[in-house]
Amino acid sequence: MEHHGLAAESLTLGYDSRVVVPDLSVVVPPGKITVIVGANACGKSTLLRGLARLLAPSGGRVLLDGKDIRSRSTRDVARVLGLLPQTPIAPEGITVADLVGRGRHPHQGWLRQWGPEDDVAVADALEATGTADLAERSVDELSGGQRQRVWIAMALAQQTDLLLLDEPTTFLDVAHQIEVLDLLCGLNRSSGRTIVMVLHDLNLSARYADHLIAMKQGQIHSQGSPQEVVTAAGVEDVFGLRCRVIDDPETGTPLMVPIAAPHLIGPGRFGVRSGVA
Amino acid sequence: MSWSLGALVLVLFVVTLCVGTFQVSVVDAFRIIGGAQIQGATFVVWDLRLPRALTAVGVGAAFGLSGAIFQTLVRNPLASPDIIGITSGASAAAVVAITMFGLNPALAAPVAFAGALVTATLIYTLAWRGAVSGYRLVLVGIGMAAVLNAVVSYAMTRAEVTDAAEALVWLTGSLNASTWSRLPGLFLPLAVLLPAALVLARPLRGLQLGDDLAAGLGVRTERSKVVLIVVAVGLAAIATAAAGPVAFVAFVSGPIARRLARGSGLALVPAALVGASVVLAADFVGAQLLGGVRMPVGIITGVVGAPFLLWLLAQSNRTGRGG
Numbered sequence: 001m002e003h004h005g006l007a008a009e010s011l012t013l014g015y016d017s018r019v020v021v022p023d024l025s026v027v028v029p030p031g032k033i034t035v036i037v038g039a040n041a042c043g044k045s046t047l048l049r050g051l052a053r054l055l056a057p058s059g060g061r062v063l064l065d066g067k068d069i070r071s072r073s074t075r076d077v078a079r080v081l082g083l084l085p086q087t088p089i090a091p092e093g094i095t096v097a098d099l100v101g102r103g104r105h106p107h108q109g110w111l112r113q114w115g116p117e118d119d120v121a122v123a124d125a126l127e128a129t130g131t132a133d134l135a136e137r138s139v140d141e142l143s144g145g146q147r148q149r150v151w152i153a154m155a156l157a158q159q160t161d162l163l164l165l166d167e168p169t170t171f172l173d174v175a176h177q178i179e180v181l182d183l184l185c186g187l188n189r190s191s192g193r194t195i196v197m198v199l200h201d202l203n204l205s206a207r208y209a210d211h212l213i214a215m216k217q218g219q220i221h222s223q224g225s226p227q228e229v230v231t232a233a234g235v236e237d238v239f240g241l242r243c244r245v246i247d248d249p250e251t252g253t254p255l256m257v258p259i260a261a262p263h264l265i266g267p268g269r270f271g272v273r274s275g276v277a
Numbered sequence: 278m279s280w281s282l283g284a285l286v287l288v289l290f291v292v293t294l295c296v297g298t299f300q301v302s303v304v305d306a307f308r309i310i311g312g313a314q315i316q317g318a319t320f321v322v323w324d325l326r327l328p329r330a331l332t333a334v335g336v337g338a339a340f341g342l343s344g345a346i347f348q349t350l351v352r353n354p355l356a357s358p359d360i361i362g363i364t365s366g367a368s369a370a371a372v373v374a375i376t377m378f379g380l381n382p383a384l385a386a387p388v389a390f391a392g393a394l395v396t397a398t399l400i401y402t403l404a405w406r407g408a409v410s411g412y413r414l415v416l417v418g419i420g421m422a423a424v425l426n427a428v429v430s431y432a433m434t435r436a437e438v439t440d441a442a443e444a445l446v447w448l449t450g451s452l453n454a455s456t457w458s459r460l461p462g463l464f465l466p467l468a469v470l471l472p473a474a475l476v477l478a479r480p481l482r483g484l485q486l487g488d489d490l491a492a493g494l495g496v497r498t499e500r501s502k503v504v505l506i507v508v509a510v511g512l513a514a515i516a517t518a519a520a521g522p523v524a525f526v527a528f529v530s531g532p533i534a535r536r537l538a539r540g541s542g543l544a545l546v547p548a549a550l551v552g553a554s555v556v557l558a559a560d561f562v563g564a565q566l567l568g569g570v571r572m573p574v575g576i577i578t579g580v581v582g583a584p585f586l587l588w589l590l591a592q593s594n595r596t597g598r599g600g
Contacts, residue, residue, distance in 0.1 A: 049489070052492075052493060053492070054489055054492050054493070073495075074492065074495045074496070074497055075495035076495075077495065078493065078494055078495030079495075081493075082493060083489070083490070083492075083493030084490075084493075085487060085489035085490050085493070087487070088486055088487050088489075088490045089352065089485070089486055089487040089490075090486070091349075091352075091485045091486070092535070093535065093539050094542070098542055099486075102482055102483065102485075102486060102494070103494070105479075105482070105483050105494040105495060105496070106494055106495035108479075110476065110479070138539075158494070164493075
């Protein structure tokens with residue numbers, strides 16, 4: 001898949017007169033998984049919405065392939081940049097196949113109606129997300145994990161190089177969180193799609209991200225590889241949480257372990273802290 | 278689904294033409310439509326029943342489609358034009374113009390259209406908080422409907438008896454005034470608005486998934502919404518202008534169509550066909566129920582629609598979708 005570049009240049013975003021993200025510049029590395037983390041209300045979802053041209057910037061601009069994203073028609077943009085919001089709405093009674101088919105919207109027009117390539121795109125998307133056998137089911141009947149895979153299938157049917165996801169693992173139990181992230185990671189590795197997502201869980205972010213962006217008060221606090229960003233000092237600064245950082249025994253990526261409160265340690269408890277100030 | 282609903286409309290249409298105090302055979306009815314002159318029967322079928330049945334189809338389809346668009350757009354089954362005051366706006370404008378400014382009732386349609394549009398704009402503005410939330414729109418609309426109904430009542434109490442009689446059709450929907458001469462006023466705008474609505478269904482399929490996702494799919498959300506609302510208001514307004522605010526047709530058609538056409542998307546065409554069937558059936562029942570007296574169609578749809586509203590409210594409270 002051909003890569004498209006996404007970047008922000010002195011971007012200022014906000015709602016009404018309240019500025020949430022003041023003057024932020026960032027370049028999304030193409031072909032990589034970028035994860036945005038940060039404390040609640042740090043502006044990470046706002047930044048994602050800004051990058052997806054859902055929020056008109058009050059200053060600066062978002063660049064798609066070096067040109068202002070607003071200079072292109074929104075339908076043109078939708079052919080290279082897909083978005084999965086945090087709480088998409090499934091119409092009552094809609095089938096999986098119909099929902100996934102809605103992802104073809106930007107590829108259709110008043111004259112160009114549903115065609116064979118749309119069928120192929122939908123079938124591929126169902127296949128890639130393991131939802132092909134659910135195609136005729138109603139979305140209402142699905143479990144949370146299945147539903148999220150169907151939404152991702154819809155975004156895939158859009159066939160965009162850039163895929164932006166706002167907290168795709170919220171409301172999922174831990175096994176389904178891993179399932180969804182493994183799916184997205186697999187998509188990145190197999191098709192080279194550029195993925196940008198906001199995640200809540202720092203340890204999962206560190207495991208899946210190629211490029212990690214930590215935000216604080218609407219600004220980028222630090223960015224780089226997970227090893228560079230997830231440090232004890234960094235986590236304390238961004239989240240206000242004291243922690244130790246060890247190696248994830250599975251992947252070698254940094255694993256953040258919060259410092260235990262004093263009453264959790266000591267006689268009668270099996271764990272005893274060692275070697276940390 | 279659309280085919281069987283279309284067949285239902287056709288059957289109801291033919292029954293309406295044939296059955297009544299003066300019975301006409303199906304064959305004769307078709308011959309009369311083909312241009313044959315049959316003593317007595319031609320007058321009844323061609324001059325009385327046919328314009329009435331055509332008006333019923335047009336009005337029902339317009340209300341059904343308008344309701345389905347509103348409900349889908351706002352993602353709330355309560356957001357149909359007859360609940361949120363759009364048809365009340367049309368009625369109020371027409372009644373005030375007839376009773377207070379002496380407007381010729383035959384010219385009330387454009388006034389009703391303007392009234393509906395102004396009402397919709399008011400509701401939209403009052404419900405606007407950066408973007409329009411469905412629940413706010415419904416609440417503001419219900420309040421607006423109450424105010425407008427008060428305006429209508431006030432105008433009626435102050436009106437001359439003859440004017441009041443003319444304005445009465447604007448209170449309860451009725452097909453009694455349907456004549457050939459009034460049909461173009463209904464069908465010419467419909468010829469524009471029906472195709473427009475179906476073309477606009479494309480962005481609606483995106484908007485159904487939420488504004489953010491629709492925008493991500495390349496839908497120009499706010500612009501599409503405004504255009505869709507104008508078309509839906511137009512449909513409700515011309516239907517109201519032709520037959521008055523036929524109660525609950527816009528409200529019940531969408532949900533019924535969506536239940537019948539389960540899982541197959543927007544169900545706009547089925548909603549229009551359900552609307553046409555409901556008005557045809559209700560008018561037929563209204564004509565048969567009391568022998569010589571024709572009950573206005575709006576009374577029948579009201580009697581059927583009100584329990585449906587209660588059921589829907591109870592249902593949505595149970596599932597916690599807040600209406």
